[in-house]
Amino acid sequence: MGIVVQKYGGSSVATIEKIKKVAETVGKRKESGDSVVVVVSAMGDTTDDLIELANQITEYPDKRELDALLSTGEMISASLLAMALKSMGYDAISYTAYQIGMRTTGQHGKSLIEDIDGEKLRKSLTEGKIVVVAGFQGVNDEGDITTLGRGGSDTSAVAIAVKLDAQCEIYTDVDGIYSVDPRLYKNAKKLSEIDYEEMLELSSLGAQVMHSRSIELAQKYNIPVYVGLSTSNIKGTLIREVTNMNMESKPITGLATSDDDVAITVKNIPYNINSISNLFGKISSKRINIDMISQTAPIDGIVNISFTIPKGDLNECMSILSEITDKDNLSIDEDITKFSIVGIGMKTTSGVAGRMFKLFAENNIEVKLITTSEIRITCAIKTQDKLRAVKIIAEEFGL
């Protein structure tokens, strides 16, 4: 029998009753013969409540102290789960990031895992203990408590699975990964498996199921990750490397949308490499994330450039641009939905983009901007067209 690392999210441990339920499930798994490590998030809204406390102290809490504060949420759920397991007769022990040497680098609030002291975990497992680890947290070289960012417990779980060469199971409040968000398209199909690359593209495009860094890590070390419900036998989704594409595989695995961006068009830019790199350099220096970029062909040495940025950065971006060019040259389009289709089948199937654009044209769906990667096509469309576009494409590609 092997080692399994299970992660339970905040909604799975939101109440004492739910913690007892998780303890039962974990205990049964242990009885089946597996060695079990459990990674837990904070109970329900605990993290938000702690952030609220910090914001009552000051609008901009010190990031080191905020991490120290937030880390307590996972310590509480970890110790309670270990208590529940022990009260049911299982040998169990809870660990903080400190105690298992979960070393991190990088900034507070979004630290990156560097290494884990696997020996301590292995010793406890060898002693027959169920190990419960507080997720989301780490400790840096200065000995300060750090956190991994929202959803970071997924990454804690994958990192431990990598270290222990274990299976990884992420239990959450959805029963798996869907080809399309079921709230947008009620006939959406659940995927029995999905490739790391596809999941990464979907995560970064707005599918909120998993922390994208956890998928990068799983891909890097080729650790399959199961995502599903802990409370039922409904089969979830396995994220893994999908190599044996057969002829009948679909070219598209999933579809994601996001309404969080705005498009800016800058007109009458002199067409030379300096002026364009100057434009994007100044925006990037303010840590504003530029996404879709399109440029018209030069006419009389002049081009127009459009690009999208997160809505929250609009004011700052406009003030940078107004230093570079006249206000009359700037226009903003807030009626933007990013619409993406993803599938490693695109690598081997041609004509996917053509099918999509033909359908959009037939249905009067205006495409404002386009970007592509090897396994993804993203269009900016009008928000009002979103649900129609989802339905047309999902039906066309059998999602």
Next chain:
Amino acid sequence: MGIVVQKYGGSSVATIEKIKKVAETVGKRKESGDSVVVVVSAMGDTTDDLIELANQITEYPDKRELDALLSTGEMISASLLAMALKSMGYDAISYTAYQIGMRTTGQHGKSLIEDIDGEKLRKSLTEGKIVVVAGFQGVNDEGDITTLGRGGSDTSAVAIAVKLDAQCEIYTDVDGIYSVDPRLYKNAKKLSEIDYEEMLELSSLGAQVMHSRSIELAQKYNIPVYVGLSTSNIKGTLIREVTNMNMESKPITGLATSDDDVAITVKNIPYNINSISNLFGKISSKRINIDMISQTAPIDGIVNISFTIPKGDLNECMSILSEITDKDNLSIDEDITKFSIVGIGMKTTSGVAGRMFKLFAENNIEVKLITTSEIRITCAIKTQDKLRAVKIIAEEFGL
């Protein structure tokens, strides 16, 4: 300028507003030129709330996990206070017990401090930082989180003061140590100073102001401890070694009462050392704390023995005794108040006991049991006589 260790109790940091108040007070002290270490308890009722959570999991929570759970309370208040200080422009840093190597030995829930990594504290102070330490917690040789028992933050503060050779100030919700609990005797006088020994006797006799282990530690290393309010300029009490007793010093410094005990009398015990040591041995083996003991002179080789135990242990104690002797030989007296007078002046002033017993006799106050130490006399009296006894003795000795 020196180093000062200040401890703020749970009521002083019960709300965000109060934490900000404490930050102001601490900041001013830092500005006055002192290096400041602050030890905090958990906010308000946090510890009780966490215990309640654990009890919802199981009636008897695992002690290691309970310590891990409870330690989060002080981590929350420490990080919030450090945040508040930083937001006011002071350089500050919070530390957990782990981070300052607050090593403990002994059982979970009542661990004893063994040593502290003073270097980390000194380095932060040298850098001009205000250091905020989570009280009540430690870490044992296995790397497990431990706690020091109720009121343990007092002991954390004194231990740090010992390590840094610093002054120690305990801020609480009372304005100092009184000769008598003002709730029992409204004319009670506040003491400007009190000897360690006296404070220890009063603490263990029911005066709940301070964790008695903190006073033992302060006495051992001769660290004066100031106890008072943080929110006003009212002068508190200094606990220190009082050596220069002058002729006019009072023989009694304070008076304490406790209603938490019950007296048991065992009759017709054969008078030999085995049967008596057997009796107390069996009770002690169940960790029942036997306090006042009195034994009648042997008549025909038979003695009667009375002693007091905590009320909560009565049932267990009776079941032990019923194995040793017939039920008819056992009687219980629940109408017991322990009444104690304490003063290092008793060492040099004779007749204190005589004055007390004369007054009790004149006022018809029955004395059921008596024990004494070099600086203390304790009587068990009827609970209904308590307030009268307090008034009579307080007036006689000018408390």
